Amino acid sequence: MPAYDVVISFAGEDRAVAESIASNLVTRGINVFYDEYEKANLWGKDLYVHLTKIYRDDSKFCLMVISEDYVKKQWTNHERKAAQARAFNENREYILPLRLDDAEIDGILGTTGYIDYRNTSVDHIIDLLTEKVIQYNKENGIAYKIVKAETVFQQAIDFKGNSAFRDSDMNTECPACCTQQKLSEATLSLDGDDTIYTCKNGCQPLVVISRPGIVAWPGRGVRLQDYVIRNVREITIKTESMGMPMLIPASKAALMKMRSSR
Template sequence: MQVKYDIALFFAGEDRAYVEMVAEQLKARGISVFYDFYEEENLWGKDLYVHLTDLYRKQAKFTLMFISKNYANKLWTNLERKAAQSRAFEESSEYILPARFDDTEIPGVLSTTGFIDLRKKSPVEVAVMVGKKLGVNPFEVKSHSVPPPKNELLIGRAKFDYSNNNGLFRIGSGAFEFSSRWSKASNTSIHCYTDTPNIRGVALAPKDSELENLDSVSIFDYTSRVRKPEIGRYVILQNTNGIYAALKIISIKDDSRGDEYDELVFDYWIQKSGSDSFVEYASRA
């Protein structure tokens, strides 16, 4: 049987935060993984009952079942489980790999089946174990290819060491994600790049601008690969979905200029409506 994925993940939505970290660690290790958020465009318009049944029966080498009290009560998780159990029964194989958040009993999953206790395992450890199950050596992956830090909120604050993770920090998610990239300039300014796949352009707002002045950011100049905002300045990003984000540089530390470490702090606002105006956010800043 020819398969598309090394492993497929099925879980309850309430457990998504943990599962997504596992998915990202698997992806970083070169393991092909079915995780629904990675397949939103592909799933759009399909008969999910037919498609997911076929996927869990035929298109993965293994399935990773994240068991919890939430999982036990879901209609779709029961569909996925039955499809996977049908495959396991037909092949008499260890196709289903159970991983438990708690001790909830799941029909068809015997108490004698070996499982991972997620109360004692981090997402990284789970990904490493999956890799070993697949015969993939996780240490063949370069250290710099692990997923960079991320804040999925549409409005928030980023605080990170820009000398790590190739200077990457992700904000937002899905169509509203921005993979920002930064590098050292000084302790009063920093370089911001368009080098990541989902950033279309970077621009600087005029000096002394505030959110109430950012009412038409599309007119700014996005023609340079790199910009150098200073503390207090707004940098505007546009992603490849045409969405804008406004980032205000709050503080910069530079270990070559007397600071103990490199650190960038910025506040950000992602315009979910697709507008190029941030005036509405001024009262919330």
């Protein structure tokens, strides 16, 4: 399965557009390749080789931000050629052109469907990209499953013979109704790849468990190996074998994830 849902190819002059799209995709739970999110991963790599693989092999879609500046740059042309090699071998729409102006791009035919940034809101672009990813997942049998908080802790922490945390050992509070509750009492559901713990009274999400991708989402919860836990209020963890309870601080961005209709 590709490592990314969407890779973004853009000229440096168009970074503001790319960054706005990338950050909004992240809030939808879309795993996006955007260079600013990958600094540590890119450090020291042969970028010519690595980016060829990223844009040719490692994503479900390539969002190509087309502009006059895009045409002029060596790196964007390299990314474009890698993406076009992938598109040539697949009988589907891998390259998704987003036009900032009327620049002509080698290999992108005038008959290719595109979105015009000049008359399309960022929110609508994000909706369309999310819909593309969801449809790809359905067509390719990519299904997600609920991942409990207790499972994340069991995978991330060596309990050295002590009892592992269970959802019934984790307590939090709903900001809406102020009800204290164990995570085992909350309602579990899936939103794409995210597991949602909702208040047992149905008020609102309390905890979101997400896959952050290759790098963690800065400032958006607690990273535990392959997952990020975002909680609205602090979580208190206490088992019989623990002398003092453990606290997971609330994440200010816990509710940044927008709910799309699926």
